[in-house]
Amino acid sequence: MPVTFGQPFKTGDWKHKETGLVARDNFNQPVPLQYDDISSYRDGSSRFAVLNAQLSGLQAGERRIINLFTGSASAPPQLLPSNPAWNLSLEAKIYNQQVNVVTFGDRNGHTDGTPFLVGEKIVMTITGPTTESFQQTITSDMAGGGYITLTKIAEAFQQLVNSQSQTYIGEKIGGGYEKLWLKTKNPAQGAFQVSFSYSGQAKIAQVNQSNYEAPQTWVIDGQDLLKQQISMANASQASANRRFHGPVASEFKLAIPFKNVSTGKTHDFLTARLDTRMFEGGQKIRTNVIIENNWTFKANPKNVTYEMAFKVNGATVHQQPIFTHYHHARWQKMLWTGVEPKVQLRHNMRYFLDSRAVWNYDLSIRVSEATLAAEATNLARARTQQATLGPMGNAFLEPSFGSTGGRPEIGPLPRWTALYLISQDERARASMMAVADAAAAVPIHFRDENTDSPINTVANPNVSTHFNSNNLPDSTDPTIWGPDTAHQASYVYVPYLLTGDNFYLDEAMFWASWNVFSMPASYREFGKSLINRQQVRGSAWALRSIGEAYRIVPDNHSMKSYFKTVLDNNLAWYKQNYVVNHLGSPMGAIQHEVGQTPPWQNDFVGTVMALLAENNEPNAKDVHDWFSQFNVGRFMNDANGFCAAHAPGYYWMNADAQGNYFTTWNQLYAANYPGDVGKPCSSIAVTEGYPDNAGGYAAYARGMLGAAAGAQAPGAAAAYAKWKAMTPLMDAEFAKDPNWAIVPR
Template identity: 30%
Template sequence: MRLTRRGLAATMGGLAISGCANPAGAQGGVVQAAPMPCLERAGDVVGLVLEGSGAPAGRIVTFGQVFRPGDLPRDAGLVARLADGRALPLQADIKVRHADGSARIALLSLAAPALARGARAGVILSRGAAGPGAAFDTAPALARHSAILHLGDQRIDLLGALRQARQPAGLWQSGPLAVQARLMQPVEIGRVTSLRVVADVALLADGEMAVELWLRNDGAMRPGGGAEAYTARLLLDGREALVAEIPRHHHYTGWGRLLHTGPPPPLPRHDAAYLADAGAAPRYDLSTGVAASLLASMGNRVQEPAWQQALGPRHVTQQMGRAGGRADIGPMTMPQAVWLQTGDPRAAAFAIGQAEAAGSIPWHFWDSAADRWMDTRRWPQLWTDGRGGAPPGGLAQPIAGDTGWQLASSHQPDLATLPWLLTGRRAFLDEMQAQACWCVLGQWPRQRGTPGRPGVAEGVNVVRGNQVRGAAWSLRQLDNAAWATPEEEPNAPWLQEAAAANWAWLRQQTPRWTRSQGEAHGWVPGEYGTAGMLPPWQQDYLASSVAAAARRGNADARAVLGWMTNFLAGRFLMGSAGFTPHDGVAYLLAIRADADAGNPIRDWGELGTAMRAQSMTNGDGWRKTEGASAQLALQALAQVMDVTEAGAARVAYEWLRKADAPFTSVADYRRDPMLNIVPRDMPLVPGSVPRCR
């Protein structure tokens, strides 16, 4: 495969990647986030930092911004200024709103000041009287620009979408700085009819154009679906911007790139603490910093030739069932966590690149007849696994066995949610929705239930009969998509209903589970390979997903999190009852006295006895603690504290933090920051949190 770019600035999201080992912001081999500008005026909402690319003044940068409930009411405008008080032209396209009508997710376009490469400028977003402003006249730009895709022997004019969508109702962005529309067109190559071109084209007030081109081979449940070879060639303003030779584009996969006609715009660095308050991300510790060597490695990897391959995995684990330490499995991926904790362009480029690579995973099932991702509303019996059989129980064309990917809900990464929230790239919204739909359609129908059957979550249940870690990550994807999908998106109602039904089902089970589990209650049952054993780290996985939904205001999730706290915290507090606190992070708990016992152990003391009898106890050490188990427990307790402020969780957190458990030192978190999540106002290095300036 050959993929080349020439003639135009064509960087991922306009990010300038440096391979230097000790960039600005690194001290003693550690990189920290840039200080945010101080909020000093009434109406100030949030600050961010622009990092320069060398582009001239007025270059339009477009990005995503998440807002806390109430910060930007429906009738309020949004304005921007530099830290020195100079106003900056700003356009805000609100995509998702909170229940009170205030903005939740917005796509912002900003006319940036001139900034040398690497130079930084603070920007403050405030409530103001400014309205959205009329869209600029695109006629001159449409006459000046061209975007032509040659796909095999076909010629496709990508600007046709903007020529046809002249009204705001047909536009993704419409304002004085940016006008954006989507072209979506099915194409046939040879006998394959499952391909479609999806292009998001934006005309900018600075005279430039941005084109995000995706080739998606995801049309499902129709004749002619399958793999195909082709050559794609994109010309922007008559110059070759992208050439890709694809020897085999597998069904249910896609690939895409974002290209600009002008110099790359500046990089926005977001306020990670504000994003946590807004429910967009866990509360990552900004006091520790991240090892500079880790950032250098990311910078080097995005320069490798393999990184540029269309449909390449970009260091995402393709055999998803593989166990062990994984940089792509957690509340979010490690590169995304580094991006939040540092704002560094290399981490941003790595995480954004992996969001693009998510297109190559064969979990994209497009319902062409309904113009949306397949879901159980139209396909209630579908199981995308190869064992689903003939339609409507299975796919018309099963997923090929030579895609290079092995899917597993229990080990699925979330590659697209944070990139969608921070970049506003619509293709990442597509990725997030497609994966969430697969989380249900990929679940065995006998477990997810029968639609229409009495009961909660019937037909969409991703918890019942699943591994707890599979439930954790499927709930993560469903809730993220339900929370971050615009209302006008066709899949939005189903995503919201499916997520809400699963949280309600979980809450409904807690009284029954409490009766079964006794005083040690608070763990969610699930399938696990070793009979009679409970892996507590899977409960910590689940806690991260439950806490995320609770932080966003979901009452059912908050109730479930409160119920789980009895177990999450109690395992470290029951030493006087006979349960060794060190066993709270043992790899396995002997939750049944023997493998054939029907009911779980209900008493903390009996649980401790079973641990010792089966030689599974840590005693006063850590010999039965593996990998990041202690980190997982700490982040679970931290998130409980962040949402519920439960006193037991605080006592347990403080005990484990001081217990010198494996991989919980500051140095450990700097080397691997994925789980570097702390309670509010409890950084690991007090005094080192970047202060506003």
């Protein structure tokens, strides 16, 4: 029974360059063990490794413990069959579907165009597989030439088409404003034409975004490439495509473009990556089939609509129904040749958290059966509702990242990830992994054709996808997604820590890389790759993603030095500008605008910086202590005129009308809470920041203080204890939503 998992280590526990790692079970019997993809601390000890173990005699329902010890090095690698019974092939039927984009009105930016008038009639006729007409009369709320009224016209026609037609479908993608995308429900139904009957003066325009073509078949066959890699492994020859090769498991990374069966042409965008892991001398083979549409420099990137058959030895083992694969997105499907092991693995979570790979979540929380049962119900419902999106479904994620309001994915870790760390229940795990897979559908994945890795902004200092300075090939094809940094979650970091799967390692690198080059090159000082010139919360989450990637990318990976450089550059910038040069408020607050600071967003930065400080990253401790003056001080200065009841604020003025920064707590308090000046702090109830909620500003502060105490910021432990006592109703809510349930170590 083979099992693969990721394992973080405490600093200094395993000096892998000096000694190996061995395993024994709870019967004190040796367990064959292999370790790979090691990421080291800066002191040289192992921070993280991917472990493969081979269990013997494991019975159904049996629980067995694997204990790890330092010891002798691994045994010699397994010998692999030269021609394994794998023969995996993929067959994609790709549809070139017609997509017609209709634009109502001729507005120019914020300048209204020629208006539609109340009572005017618009008849849209679609002629193709069927001929259908849809009529809309302009109502008072649709009249005009601005984006609000034009959007309502587009939405009205979308509703008409989708409620009346059996052939056509209308879509409003990413907001879309006055635009309506029209296509056939079945992409093989052929071409169509759109015409309008309208006698008014306003404008209606349309363009074919893509034209219909007959479906074509594209294939890949991985057997010969796998045989080549096996031959090199058995001969102890180095290979860039080999992830690991040892006594328990060997894994090969095979990248193959799809080819047209008729012409032999290679597809411009669609590539299969077959992460093929072999156990027991090739008797069991686990293949993670990853389909990517994410080249960076290929011209005219686009969505690809297809259905796909997965075949082993010519027999179909899985069929992916038709769906549209978004540009700059990817997805995965796991296949087994041989008997698939059915194993649930749980970590020693106390040690897992003590490694400081993640924050110290409160393991005393007991997640209720009702909460976990609801996870399974909600996930099943989401999958049913999103079935037509196929692998591009969003699971529990909000596709429009910038939507206002708190969401369960926004926090140090998403709600589902925190639920799993605390409970290690399979239902929480399923939600966490579904969200991780959904993140792969977001169009932020840019693989450099020259390096076969995510974009390196040190080597490519000018690249940017920012709308003001985009210099990469762009796609006009619609997706459901509107990504940003300010509302971004940590989707895949913990899934990689748990599984060791290369898919999630690549995901972490894609997100961290995009968070840098989604900014204008000049904003990030080009090759320095700085992330500070954006919303305070955006800087926090971007820095978190960079730190995550640096911690997990293996030492021998080509991107390791890149993420080290980017992390070091950003921490050095924060120290130089805040700690040394005292940028902005001398009280340690980060500005949103001149003279204004959002305390809750400062808490985001403080929480992220605390984990970096706990991991002894250069300059992180000094920077965290500087910001903790403000973040911790808000809770500990009752005697100096600032009552802690108001500490979880929304936006505060922290400078006077002349732009002079406040330097004392009573100045800050008087400017923002003048009605409470002079009142005893004991008389002021905690009502600000949703103190009885697990996802409000008060909860952000609780998590920040727990993290700050773990990083040994001055006064943080006392501040945490005080704030916990002041927000007692929050604890019960953390059992349902624990993404801010961080406690002092």
